[in-house]
Amino acid sequence: MLSAQERAHIAQVWDLIAGHEALFGAELLRRLFTVYPSTKVYFRHLGDHPDEVQLLNHGQRVLQAVGVAVQYMDNLRAVLSPLADLHAQVLRVDPSNFPLVIQCFQVVLASHLQGEFTVEMQAAWDKFLTGIAVVLTEKYR
Amino acid sequence: MVHFTAEEKATITGLWAKVNVEEAGGEALGRLLIVYPWTQRFFDSFGNLYSESAIMGNPKVKAHGRKVLNSFGDAIKHMDDLKGTFADLSELHCDKLHVDPENFRLLGNVLVVVLARRFGGEFTPELQASFQKVVTGVANALAHRYH
Numbered sequence: 001m002l003s004a005q006e007r008a009h010i011a012q013v014w015d016l017i018a019g020h021e022a023l024f025g026a027e028l029l030r031r032l033f034t035v036y037p038s039t040k041v042y043f044r045h046l047g048d049h050p051d052e053v054q055l056l057n058h059g060q061r062v063l064q065a066v067g068v069a070v071q072y073m074d075n076l077r078a079v080l081s082p083l084a085d086l087h088a089q090v091l092r093v094d095p096s097n098f099p100l101v102i103q104c105f106q107v108v109l110a111s112h113l114q115g116e117f118t119v120e121m122q123a124a125w126d127k128f129l130t131g132i133a134v135v136l137t138e139k140y141r
Numbered sequence: 142m143v144h145f146t147a148e149e150k151a152t153i154t155g156l157w158a159k160v161n162v163e164e165a166g167g168e169a170l171g172r173l174l175i176v177y178p179w180t181q182r183f184f185d186s187f188g189n190l191y192s193e194s195a196i197m198g199n200p201k202v203k204a205h206g207r208k209v210l211n212s213f214g215d216a217i218k219h220m221d222d223l224k225g226t227f228a229d230l231s232e233l234h235c236d237k238l239h240v241d242p243e244n245f246r247l248l249g250n251v252l253v254v255v256l257a258r259r260f261g262g263e264f265t266p267e268l269q270a271s272f273q274k275v276v277t278g279v280a281n282a283l284a285h286r287y288h
Binding site: 027030031034035103104106107108110111112113114115117119120122123126 | 171172175176177193197250253254255257258259260261262264266267269270273
């Protein structure tokens with residue numbers, strides 16, 4: 001359950017990302033693959049050394065899905081249901097990987113927002129992204 | 142055992158020289174206590190932890206944060222022997238403080254986010270990778286003597 005203040009912090013940060021989903025998404029993936037190379041096993045379709053265009057394309061898809069989650073943050077289960085199916089039946093990403101993505105997401109936010117990245121924003125986004133991860137892995141078994 | 146290349150050591154040491162150890166430690170500990178509130182269970186004696194501003198401004202949080210970050214500084218001077226460097230602290234955290242080692246991983250991650258916040262674009266994916274290695278090494282070293 002997100003409080004009204006948490007929802008406000010989430011929306012406030014999203015305002016800075018909206019329109020730049022590809023750039024933020026590419027950086028997220030670049031950090032994920034650099035810091036946690038084992039995560040690349042889930043992205044073999046991008047090849048051994050994904051180029052900038054691939055990172056931008058796939059990064060955009062990921063961040064656009066986050067944007068949908070921001071829009072419907074009170075009803076994640078319903079709106080993310082197709083993605084939950086995809087992750088359960090096709091992608092089957094081990095749940096232990098989601099905290100790694102969340103850590104990289106926080107680093108992306110912190111490095112871009114810097115002085116504006118308040119602890120309240122960090123807390124709200126950690127809770128929000130963890131909620132998304134829970135929904136995406138909920139149908140695994 | 143975690144291994145650092147000469148290049149990694151150089152970039153890590155280079156960035157660390159620019160870290161404001163006075164303030165970054167308190168910030169990391171404060172953010173830990175707020176983002177993961179269950180970690181407050183170890184700090185009953187710290188007084189007012191009732192709000193975000195109370196926590197970030199709490200002098201005991203700042204002092205303890207500074208102490209913890211100085212330890213990280215030690216780690217960076219002894220990257221080839223983290224287990225040896227943290228042997229005593231590991232026993233302390235197990236026998237006296239009874240801290241779940243998962244907390245070391247959480248604090249390490251928060252510290253990386255704090256570094257990203259302070260250094261912005263300079264905190265490249267490669268630098269992040271190096272520092273995640275440091276904090277993981279420290280967390281493992283602190284957990285090593287648990288029994």
